[in-house]
Amino acid sequence: MKYKYFLLDMDGVLIRGKEPIKTSIEAVNRIKKAGYNVVVLTNNAIHSEKNLAKKLQEMGYNIVHDEIFSSISALREYIRENPFNTAFPVASFGVIEALVESGVSPFDSEDVDAVVVSFDKYVTYSKLERATKAILKGAKFIATNPDPSIVTEDGLARPGAGAIVGSIEIATGVKPIILGKPSGWMIQLASHHYGFSVDEAVMVGDRISTDIMAAENAGANAVLVLTGATKKEEIPKDFKYPVYKDLLSFVKDIGL
Numbered sequence: 001m002k003y004k005y006f007l008l009d010m011d012g013v014l015i016r017g018k019e020p021i022k023t024s025i026e027a028v029n030r031i032k033k034a035g036y037n038v039v040v041l042t043n044n045a046i047h048s049e050k051n052l053a054k055k056l057q058e059m060g061y062n063i064v065h066d067e068i069f070s071s072i073s074a075l076r077e078y079i080r081e082n083p084f085n086t087a088f089p090v091a092s093f094g095v096i097e098a099l100v101e102s103g104v105s106p107f108d109s110e111d112v113d114a115v116v117v118s119f120d121k122y123v124t125y126s127k128l129e130r131a132t133k134a135i136l137k138g139a140k141f142i143a144t145n146p147d148p149s150i151v152t153e154d155g156l157a158r159p160g161a162g163a164i165v166g167s168i169e170i171a172t173g174v175k176p177i178i179l180g181k182p183s184g185w186m187i188q189l190a191s192h193h194y195g196f197s198v199d200e201a202v203m204v205g206d207r208i209s210t211d212i213m214a215a216e217n218a219g220a221n222a223v224l225v226l227t228g229a230t231k232k233e234e235i236p237k238d239f240k241y242p243v244y245k246d247l248l249s250f251v252k253d254i255g256l
C-alpha cells in the first residue's frame with residue numbers, strides 16, 4: 001500500500017454541519033482495521049482537539065483526540081520547532097490554551113516575540129491596533145488559518161480568521177506565517193508530529209482551493225471527494241488528482 005497515513009478533512013468529508021456523512025464512518029473503520037493511520041486534518045482553531053474528537057465520537061466515529069491535527073495542533077508543533085517566549089494573541093481560547101501549554105506566555109502588550117492570530121469572537125479595534133504595533137516593532141506574525149469566512153446555519157457567512165488576519169496584514173504590510181490549509185505547513189508539521197514522510201500520506205478533501213492546494217504545496221498525494229463544497233461540474237478539466245463520490249468509494253477502490 002502506497003498510503004500509510006490518511007489525512008482527512010473534517011467538514012465535507014467526515015461531517016456535514018451537525019450530521020455525520022454516514023458512509024465515512026465505515027471508511028474510517030476500514031482504514032483502521034487494515035492497520036493504517038487516520039489523521040483528521042482541520043483548520044478549525046475554535047475548538048480543542050479533545051472537543052473535536054468528542055464531537056466526532058458522538059456522531060459514531062472511532063476517532064481519538066491524538067488523531068485530530070487542527071491548526072491549533074499545527075501551532076503547537078510550530079512552537080516546538082521554533083520556540084518563542086511571549087505572544088500577543090488575537091485568538092480563540094483554544095489557541096491561548098495551546099500557547100500556555102507550549103510554554104509561551106500570553107501578554108496584552110506590544111512588546112512580544114509573536115502575534116498569534118486566529119478566529120477571535122472578541123476582536124476589537126484596540127486589539128488590532130496593538131497587534132499591528134507589535135508586528136511593526138518586530139514581532140513574528142503567525143496565523144493559525146486563513147479561512148475568510150465561517151458559514152452558519154442561515155447560509156450567510158460571518159468573518160472568519162482570515163478576515164482578522166487580513167486586516168492586520170493590510171495595516172502592517174507584513175505577510176503572516178499561515179499554518180492552516182492551503183499552506184503546505186499544516187501537512188509538513190503533521191508529518192513531523194506523527195513521524196511520516198509526506199509521500200506516504202494522502203490528503204482527502206472536499207475543497208480544491210484549500211485541501212488539495214495544501215497537499216500540492218506540501219508535496220503530498222491528494223484525493224477530492226464530492227460530499228462537500230465542490231460539485232462535479234466545478235472540477236477544472238486539467239485537474240490531476242483522483243476524484244471519488246465519497247471517502248468510502250476511495251477506500252474500497254484501493255482494496256481496504
Ligand SMILES: [Mg+2]
Nearest residue numbers: 009011012206
Ligand atoms: Mg472541507
